[in-house]
Amino acid sequence: MSHTAHIPSHRKPRRSASKTALRAGVAGGVLSTIAVAGAAGPAQAEPVTQTIEMPTITAGLSTSVAASAQATQAVALDLETQATEDAAAATAAKTAKKAKAEAVRKAEARNKAEAAAEAKAQEAAERASRSAERTTLSASTGSSDSASSSSSSSSSSATGSAASVVAFAQSQVGDAYVSGGTGPNSWDCSGLVQAAFRTVGVDLPRVSQSQSTAGTQVSLDNLQPGDILYWGGAGSAYHVGIYVGGGQFVGAQNSSTGVVQKSLDYDPPSGAVRVL
Structure with a gap:
């Protein structure tokens, strides 16, 4: 037995003739294609002229914006109306309060005037009554001179x-x-x-x-x-x-x-x- 009998061989396995021929054909075709392309020269790229239409969304947006503006305007109008009504109510209340105070003042002044007039009338009536009583008293005693004389004598007593x-x-x-x-x-x-x-x-x-x-x-x-x-x-x-x-x-x-x-x-x- 040879001393190299167990050493594996390092030789590459031989390829079959069919596979080698196939690979050669493919390579040759590719090279042929490259050669033809190179002979023909670089191809001119045509510019892209197709326009892509985007969907239109402004119509709906405008409608929404318009509706929002109208709503805002309506709210503003309501607020303005409310403010006007509040101001009118405040003015009316102030006017009513002032009118009431004036009415009370006039009523008090009228009551005072009536009380003063009543007091004067009562005083005048009392004076008239006293005057009438003095007249009657003078007549019943004879004369004012005799009354004075009597008073003087009584005081001296x-x-x-x-x-x-x-x-x-x-x-x-x-x-x-x-x-x-x-x-x-x-x-x-x-x-x-x-x-x-x-x-x-x-x-x-x-x-x-x-x-x-x-x-x-x-x-x-x-x-x-x-x-x-x-x-x-x-x-x-x-x-x-x-x-x-x-x-x-x-x-x-x-x-x-x-x-x-x-x-x-x-x-x-x-x-x-x-x-x-």
Whole structure:
């Protein structure tokens, strides 16, 4: 056995004649084609002239845009209308409020004017009534001179502290009546009585109710100058005055008459108390 018997052969296997011929033919055809193409020269490329039409989309878009614009315009118009209506409503409300305030002001002014006219009419009626009463009183007593003489004699009959009280009260005749007044030029009824008695060192209560029980109750048929007259009940009197003698009294009556000296017949009292 040869020493190379197990060594594989490195020779390439022989190709079959048919395969070799086929490959040679293919190669030859390819080369022939290349040769023909090269002989013919480079081919001229023709420009592409075909136009591709794109689908049209602007028509639908325009319609959509137009619809959107109309909607926007409608909304804007609605907003403008609403704003106009709101402004008109606000103006109307302001005008109505102003008119109401003016009406209230006029009504208040009218009420004040009516109240003032009523007060003046009442005051005039009261003055007329008082004047008529004075006329009647003068006629019943004979004459004003005899009444004055009687008043003077009655005042002169007061003595001591009573005379001082009477003199003070008579000196205030003609002063104004003011509710709560305590002098020196305006008084209410109890303020005048309190001030008159204070001149002789007697400190009376401030109000009519208390003054009507400040002394000894006396009969109206047994009055003396300086006695306190009261109208209403003892302890609940609503008016007071000072008896000055001769059937007359001095009192701060009301805002129309002020402080006056009158006959007891002018306004008959309910009772009297004696302090001095």
